[in-house]
Amino acid sequence: MSESPSPTTVLRAHAEDAHADELAALAAVDDRPRPPRWRLSPWAVTTYLLGGTLDDGTEVTPKYLGSRRLMEVAVASLATDRALLLLGVPGTAKTWVSEHLAAAVSGSSTLVVQGTAGTPEESLRYGWNYARLLAEGPTRAALVPSPVMRAMETGTLVRIEELTRIPADVQDALITILSEKHLPIPELDSEVQAQQGFNVIATANNRDKGVNDLSSALKRRFNTLVLPLPDTLAQEVEIVRTRVDSLGRSLELPPGLESLAEIERVVTIFRELRSGVTADQRTTVKSPSATLSTAEAISVMTNGLSLAAHFGDGVVRADDVAAGLVGAVVKDPVQDRIVWQEYLETVVKDRTEWTDLYRACRELG
Missing domain, CATH: 1.20.920 (Histone Acetyltransferase; Chain A)
Known part of the structure; x- marks a missing residue:
């Protein structure tokens, strides 16, 4: 049986693995209110992103060098019922920030949908194991949940990278999820209801304007935060x-x-x-x-x-x-x-x- 690679041997460890000690130290001293199912309070999440020295002397390295207010707005948005859209030119740390936000809030940054011109609706909703579908018919066991669906079930954050690269008709699958907080499964006459703690962090390149612009209905369901190029x-x-x-x-x-x-x-x-x-x-x-x-x-x-x-x-x-x-x-x-x-x-x-x-x-x- 092959063993899973340790964080010290992988080329790039996930944020929650690479900075596990800092996250644990923050959790140990964090006595502030936490939104439901958050691993850390909004204050601790922001400290994790921007760095600082804890009362016990632990040094938290900065993950984002920039405006503190921007990160506070991002964290506060995730504590509401509205999704967060990180917008900016390439190289402004949108993906980097989304990964570290997910790691600090949910303890995992691995629920990700990578947007491309070929991203199907199943990536945002669910798909099927066709062997089981043919053998058993439409059952819950034959259903293959998307990262979004898994995040809804577990009350965690899900990341959608390059949202405007996804075709417009596929993007619109998010509208019901973000507004009603449930995902219909008509084949099973059922639905998945989002648990507390669920939210979406999406990223988009504003140089892709005109590729697959977000509909006004979808835009209204996001708090948009523009990440700038470094000031100096x-x-x-x-x-x-x-x-x-x-x-x-x-x-x-x-x-x-x-x-x-x-x-x-x-x-x-x-x-x-x-x-x-x-x-x-x-x-x-x-x-x-x-x-x-x-x-x-x-x-x-x-x-x-x-x-x-x-x-x-x-x-x-x-x-x-x-x-x-x-x-x-x-x-x-x-x-x-x-x-x-x-x-x-x-x-x-x-x-x-x-x-x-x-x-x-x-x-x-």
């Missing part, structure tokens, strides 16, 4: 540093980010190309088609860390981040390449302290 360079650098350190440990890469210089340069480039102007507001630059999100900056730096560890001396330098940087910016081989070349020649080249990065990017063509 320092905040975004800290987000990237924290995540790269975490990913590096999980991949067993030796630490190579003693200096924040390379992270600061990558984040600066992303922010300038996103905004269309340099940090000093003196030079206008063109923006590429790429999103250039914080998540992509994390990917560039993680790739650079791997290159430095396996093919260098372990210290991340310009040569290590150049390839990932170019790959992140140049998604369209024609238009984006023109934008990137102009940025190199008008901005990067003129920064004397960036000579090594300019040379490394130019050598890549």
